[in-house]
Amino acid sequence: MKLHEYQSKQIFARYGIPIPKGRVAAAASEAKAIAEELGGRVVIKSQVLVGGRGKAGGVKLAKNPDEAEVLAAQILAMEIKGLPVRKVLVDEAAAIESEIYFSITNDRAARKPVMIASAAGGMEIEEVAAKTPEKIIKVHIDPLLGLRDYQARDIAASIDLPREYWKDFSKIATGLWQVYSQNDATLAEINPLVITKDKRLVALDGKMMIDDNAMFRHADLAEMRDVDEEAPAETEARKYGLSYIKLDGSIGCMVNGAGLAMTSMDIVKLFGGEPANFLDIGGGAGSDKVAAAMKIILSDLNVKAVLFNIFGGITRCDEVARGILVAMDEVKPKVPMVVRLVGTNAEEGRKLLADAKMITAETLADAARKSVAAAKGKK
Amino acid sequence: MKLHEYQSKQIFARYGIPIPKGRVAAAASEAKAIAEELGGRVVIKSQVLVGGRGKAGGVKLAKNPDEAEVLAAQILAMEIKGLPVRKVLVDEAAAIESEIYFSITNDRAARKPVMIASAAGGMEIEEVAAKTPEKIIKVHIDPLLGLRDYQARDIAASIDLPREYWKDFSKIATGLWQVYSQNDATLAEINPLVITKDKRLVALDGKMMIDDNAMFRHADLAEMRDVDEEAPAETEARKYGLSYIKLDGSIGCMVNGAGLAMTSMDIVKLFGGEPANFLDIGGGAGSDKVAAAMKIILSDLNVKAVLFNIFGGITRCDEVARGILVAMDEVKPKVPMVVRLVGTNAEEGRKLLADAKMITAETLADAARKSVAAAKGKK
Amino acid sequence: MSILINKNTRLVVQGITGNEGLFHTRQMVAYGTNVVAGMTPGKGGEWVDEKIPVFDSVKLAVEATGANCSVIFVPARFAPDSIFEAADAGIPLIICITEGIAVQDMMRVRNYIDQKKVRLVGPNCPGLLTPGESKVGIIPGDIAIPGNMGVVSRSGTLTYEVLYALKLVGLGASTCVGIGGDPINGTNFIDVLEMFEHDPQTEKVVMIGEIGGTDEDKAAEYIASKMTKPVVSFIAGQTAPPGKRMGHAGAIIEGGAGSAADKVKALEAAGVKVAKHPEEIPSLLK
Amino acid sequence: MSILINKNTRLVVQGITGNEGLFHTRQMVAYGTNVVAGMTPGKGGEWVDEKIPVFDSVKLAVEATGANCSVIFVPARFAPDSIFEAADAGIPLIICITEGIAVQDMMRVRNYIDQKKVRLVGPNCPGLLTPGESKVGIIPGDIAIPGNMGVVSRSGTLTYEVLYALKLVGLGASTCVGIGGDPINGTNFIDVLEMFEHDPQTEKVVMIGEIGGTDEDKAAEYIASKMTKPVVSFIAGQTAPPGKRMGHAGAIIEGGAGSAADKVKALEAAGVKVAKHPEEIPSLLK
Numbered sequence A, B: 001m002k003l004h005e006y007q008s009k010q011i012f013a014r015y016g017i018p019i020p021k022g023r024v025a026a027a028a029s030e031a032k033a034i035a036e037e038l039g040g041r042v043v044i045k046s047q048v049l050v051g052g053r054g055k056a057g058g059v060k061l062a063k064n065p066d067e068a069e070v071l072a073a074q075i076l077a078m079e080i081k082g083l084p085v086r087k088v089l090v091d092e093a094a095a096i097e098s099e100i101y102f103s104i105t106n107d108r109a110a111r112k113p114v115m116i117a118s119a120a121g122g123m124e125i126e127e128v129a130a131k132t133p134e135k136i137i138k139v140h141i142d143p144l145l146g147l148r149d150y151q152a153r154d155i156a157a158s159i160d161l162p163r164e165y166w167k168d169f170s171k172i173a174t175g176l177w178q179v180y181s182q183n184d185a186t187l188a189e190i191n192p193l194v195i196t197k198d199k200r201l202v203a204l205d206g207k208m209m210i211d212d213n214a215m216f217r218h219a220d221l222a223e224m225r226d227v228d229e230e231a232p233a234e235t236e237a238r239k240y241g242l243s244y245i246k247l248d249g250s251i252g253c254m255v256n257g258a259g260l261a262m263t264s265m266d267i268v269k270l271f272g273g274e275p276a277n278f279l280d281i282g283g284g285a286g287s288d289k290v291a292a293a294m295k296i297i298l299s300d301l302n303v304k305a306v307l308f309n310i311f312g313g314i315t316r317c318d319e320v321a322r323g324i325l326v327a328m329d330e331v332k333p334k335v336p337m338v339v340r341l342v343g344t345n346a347e348e349g350r351k352l353l354a355d356a357k358m359i360t361a362e363t364l365a366d367a368a369r370k371s372v373a374a375a376k377g378k379k
Numbered sequence C, D: 001m002s003i004l005i006n007k008n009t010r011l012v013v014q015g016i017t018g019n020e021g022l023f024h025t026r027q028m029v030a031y032g033t034n035v036v037a038g039m040t041p042g043k044g045g046e047w048v049d050e051k052i053p054v055f056d057s058v059k060l061a062v063e064a065t066g067a068n069c070s071v072i073f074v075p076a077r078f079a080p081d082s083i084f085e086a087a088d089a090g091i092p093l094i095i096c097i098t099e100g101i102a103v104q105d106m107m108r109v110r111n112y113i114d115q116k117k118v119r120l121v122g123p124n125c126p127g128l129l130t131p132g133e134s135k136v137g138i139i140p141g142d143i144a145i146p147g148n149m150g151v152v153s154r155s156g157t158l159t160y161e162v163l164y165a166l167k168l169v170g171l172g173a174s175t176c177v178g179i180g181g182d183p184i185n186g187t188n189f190i191d192v193l194e195m196f197e198h199d200p201q202t203e204k205v206v207m208i209g210e211i212g213g214t215d216e217d218k219a220a221e222y223i224a225s226k227m228t229k230p231v232v233s234f235i236a237g238q239t240a241p242p243g244k245r246m247g248h249a250g251a252i253i254e255g256g257a258g259s260a261a262d263k264v265k266a267l268e269a270a271g272v273k274v275a276k277h278p279e280e281i282p283s284l285l286k
Helices: A005-014 A028-038 A065-076 A125-131 A149-158 A163-182 A212-217 A232-239 A258-270 A287-298 A317-331 A346-353 A364-375 B005-014 B028-038 B065-076 B125-131 B149-158 B163-182 B212-217 B232-239 B258-270 B287-298 B317-331 B346-353 B364-375 C019-031 C058-065 C079-088 C103-113 C157-168 C189-198 C215-226 C248-253 C260-269 C278-285 D019-031 D058-065 D079-088 D103-113 D157-168 D189-198 D215-226 D248-254 D260-269 D278-285
Strands: A022-025 A042-046 A059-062 A088-092 A096-107 A112-118 A136-140 A185-196 A201-203 A206-210 A243-246 A251-255 A277-280 A305-312 A337-343 B022-025 B042-046 B059-062 B088-092 B096-107 B112-118 B136-140 B185-196 B201-203 B206-210 B243-246 B251-255 B277-280 B305-312 B337-343 C011-014 C035-039 C052-055 C069-072 C093-096 C119-121 C127-130 C134-137 C146-153 C173-178 C204-210 C231-236 D011-014 D035-039 D052-055 D069-072 D093-096 D119-121 D127-130 D134-137 D146-153 D173-178 D204-210 D231-236
Touching: A005 A022, A005 A163, A005 A206, A022 A028, A028 A042, A028 A065, A028 A088, A042 A065, A059 A065, A065 A088, A096 A136, A096 A163, A096 C103, A112 A149, A112 A163, A112 C103, A125 A136, A136 A149, A149 A163, A149 D058, A149 D079, A163 A185, A163 A201, A206 A212, A212 C103, A232 A243, A232 A287, A251 A258, A251 A287, A251 A364, A258 A277, A258 A305, A258 A364, A258 C157, A258 C204, A258 C231, A277 A287, A287 A305, A287 A317, A305 A317, A305 A346, A305 A364, A305 C157, A317 A337, A317 A346, A337 A346, A337 A364, A337 C157, A364 C278, B005 B022, B005 B163, B005 B206, B022 B028, B028 B042, B028 B065, B028 B088, B042 B065, B059 B065, B065 B088, B096 B163, B096 D103, B112 B149, B112 B163, B112 D103, B125 B136, B136 B149, B149 B163, B149 C058, B149 C079, B163 B185, B163 B201, B206 B212, B212 D103, B232 B243, B232 B287, B251 B258, B251 B287, B251 B364, B258 B277, B258 B305, B258 B364, B258 D157, B258 D204, B258 D231, B277 B287, B287 B305, B287 B317, B305 B317, B305 B346, B305 B364, B305 D157, B317 B337, B317 B346, B337 B346, B337 B364, B337 D157, B364 D278, C011 C019, C011 C058, C011 C079, C019 C035, C019 C134, C035 C058, C052 C058, C058 C079, C069 C079, C069 C134, C079 C093, C079 C103, C103 C119, C146 C157, C146 C189, C157 C173, C157 C204, C157 C231, C157 C278, C173 C189, C189 C204, C189 C215, C204 C215, C204 C260, C204 C278, C215 C231, C215 C260, C231 C260, C231 C278, D011 D019, D011 D058, D011 D079, D019 D035, D019 D134, D035 D058, D052 D058, D058 D079, D069 D079, D069 D134, D079 D093, D079 D103, D103 D119, D146 D157, D146 D189, D157 D173, D157 D204, D157 D231, D157 D278, D173 D189, D189 D204, D189 D215, D204 D215, D204 D260, D204 D278, D215 D231, D215 D260, D231 D260, D231 D278
Parallel strands: A251 A277, A251 A305, A305 A337, B251 B277, B251 B305, B305 B337, C011 C035, C011 C069, C035 C052, C069 C093, C093 C119, C146 C173, C146 C204, C204 C231, D011 D035, D011 D069, D035 D052, D069 D093, D093 D119, D146 D173, D146 D204, D204 D231
Antiparallel strands: A022 A088, A042 A059, A042 A088, A096 A112, A096 A185, A112 A136, A185 A201, A185 A206, A243 A277, B022 B088, B042 B059, B042 B088, B096 B112, B096 B185, B112 B136, B185 B201, B185 B206, B243 B277, C127 C134, C127 C173, D127 D134, D127 D173
């Protein structure tokens, strides 16, 4: 789950990381009021969950409250990468001396959290990593021991941070570690962390991603989820614990297991079709979950055929069959359905579906071939 | 540093461990008032920092407030193992079904904290350990991972705790782990943890010892130190970071290093003397510390001679000599002093002491022999 | 021979009285796995199907039954503790089926068990199957037959496809190991490839990978430098849209690696035949 | 030969600009120890006595100077982090002189460094001395001469007594190792006895113990079963009043062990000659 900049920075502040004064606004008049409160120049920043807001014109500097109102109105009317801007953050403008990149994320190869910093802040950090990897400093953190002070010091020295800022940097590093570890973040990023002309370190921009698997211990964060930023089908899918990503093809896929789901998409493509989605119903799905999944797939009007590929293990084919029947009863689908059931309780599942008008398949290749043909209107 | 029962139980309560209702009193009338408040029967418990209070008659049951007053007065007039009773704890009396021993301490051989429990609670636990060690359950805790729930469960099962109490026991175990780890305890002990007739688990008695080396992060605990319970000389010694234990002999010893201090005592005894104290001035002691140490030694009127045995390493002999001179100037000691300085800056030290009237020695055996002779009035 | 599990495996099932735990325990028993104990806190003293004793902790189960392998069917929020518990109880082989464990939990788990002499397989994996001898986990027993192919896979159900495809042409497996698809897991490709390399029964190896991470690339290096037995592979996710998982920092760490195309390239460079779809694998093994 | 330190030791001093750190650095340099770097946070770029560069972190010191040994003179509340830092920087031998580190801190330290290939000596120890070659720590250099006696001790200044007593009769040391007197430390008697047993230069070993713990008893077992070289010992604390350290639970754990008399008995049973006082040791080595 991604958090907005303003949400991330609110969390940062709780852990002692200095952020600019500012507040979020949903209307231009509100933005003006905030600008008046703050006094001086302000930055109006669109709050959408995609990168490249600056390049898209979604971040603007306003010299006074009136200009803030005008610019906020402009930005609130924008769409960035297809997402309408619903909120803007109004922050006091900082006089920047220099910029630092600073983050913590998971290093899966090292199986440890890694703290990343670079003196080349503010820039696209992937670009820095690709072109001048020596400018990126990485320090692994022992997950049982936590961040140690000397690690922050090592980073400060390695990015040539002037010594007068080391103490504050150390506090920010400790704060960022707490942000990361106490909120189950998969990413806690400050970019840029700036040195201001008046010699302060301030987190000018912030980004956080939270591990969806850890939401059970973060009721407070769950409330921060901005469902406006998701496709309604994805919100619905999450509600049922389904993993769903909408794509542009015509063959809906419902599969158990991420690997098999990807493989089913691959093979649909291999046989000349285009998958309409990635959908993993997960392990041990019951009939209600299957029914929900089917409704989600059919809510996509591009779908011309549906491929069910279930290889039972922890998932039982009879449960899946029951879910399909429930959903068919409710939704009355008009597109052809190709079903392949193998593994745990496959026999029972096939029996349950015997009366429903479905195309059956034995092998995966066979199922893919039949789906592609069905989507093209052939039997 | 040892904490009183009432202090330990106050800390327990902060971590969710149930304790009986009650309060501490310094006067019998106060004890009566508390008993009135609590209603019903109360237990009057002497608060002294030694074991065996029960056997010494320092714990009594009172049926009503008047009896509480009488018994409190009796107990407040007692001395237990030489310590006057200055406070009593007045607790509501519990109807006990059964008793459990439960503690966490450091296992130096395993280099881990160890949780210890026994169904034979309330008894002298050393006796249980000696006679029926199989009744003592020990579970080691990983210091980086902390106590896990299954460990508490394992203990509950191993001491045959009825299953209905497992959940509460688990919470108490978690609380005790926090008590231990968040307060740098070297011992956090509940003995007994009782099951009451009305089916609750309650920590009836509590004991905590805190690591003196960790006091820098526990200002709150430092305030709990009861200096009334210490010999004034020990309080004074602690103030200067000296390790001092008063003994019954006549030869005062001032040595640097615990091992050498013990050896100096051993060799004094080997040559027919009796050490008056153990005193380690520690590593790198300055002259003020040495002067304080000397004053503490001389405050013991049994002392007939003083042995200074300093083998310089991190401690510098010249600093020690300076401290001796300062102290001699202030205290004007009348007993003979035997000095042996070897190691770092020994030459400078010897020069500084050349004018003071002191007996010098080359070897440790020589120093011990001379001290014993000096204490007996021989030269 | 086989690897990891065989007829001598004495299994304890953590979470045996739960819905999934019970279902798959029965499946394992039916297959012939020697399930010696179950474990559910608070249910010690009960029996499952009148023949498997249930204990309150893994330690108690090990003491009473000599269990030497554990399988975990416990909800994700409790599963990390279940792994710690099995490791502390001295179980040398722990298979965690549970899916959806938080990444930071798994980092703690992995860093802890690395200190102990413990092998964890999974989490989020289908478990192990040594056809005809023992099955630990949820791989349907009837989709594989005994044979000489070692199978190792990051995917769950995709593994079944492959076993099933092998069976349809009469090819059997020595052992099938599902290592699980989570970013942090206990056993990786190289660990299993090494075991297959040293297992006399295994003649050829099938390795099923997918997009993300660099495990397949490391496996390719290992195969090129250390393996004498032929390896056939399939990589899932050729059509997966990129960047759906992690943002900036993740991309930096993985250095842009992790695409299916890159993995296929690395494997082919190591002399591995890579199938276009799973049902093509049997023909590549001929 | 010698153990642990010699002419090739490249030392970094943690806390070099502190009072004690600076004093003993000069002593070590005067003795001939190759002090290649110092480390004090915030003082990187400075120089000590115009010849030892100071760095902001151990990692930076190691990168710049190839230091392979560290000695720690840092106040007790910061010393645990100094040990972590040295271990993380890949220093294989860390000597911690600092006294008064909290026990729970040391439990975390020890459990952490046990995961790494790192040897910690101390804390609360006088350090190491290989006479004529290198001294790391605070043992006064002029009290010992090169020779064939291995010396290992839990005590600080008591060790000096023994070295000095040896020197007075012309006996020298191969290496002297002060393992420190804290309840939780990095290196114990057995570790050092094993090194001496395998060191060609060492002919006999002197082991200085004291009351508390069971390290001497374990050493006695080791000596009886594994050592061929003669061992002479002294145990401090014969007259120490009992029970001044820990209460109930500690006594349970140590099972009543830890008295000087018990230790002497165990050592004598293992064939070790035990001196009545430290100055008696030289005659027992003859």
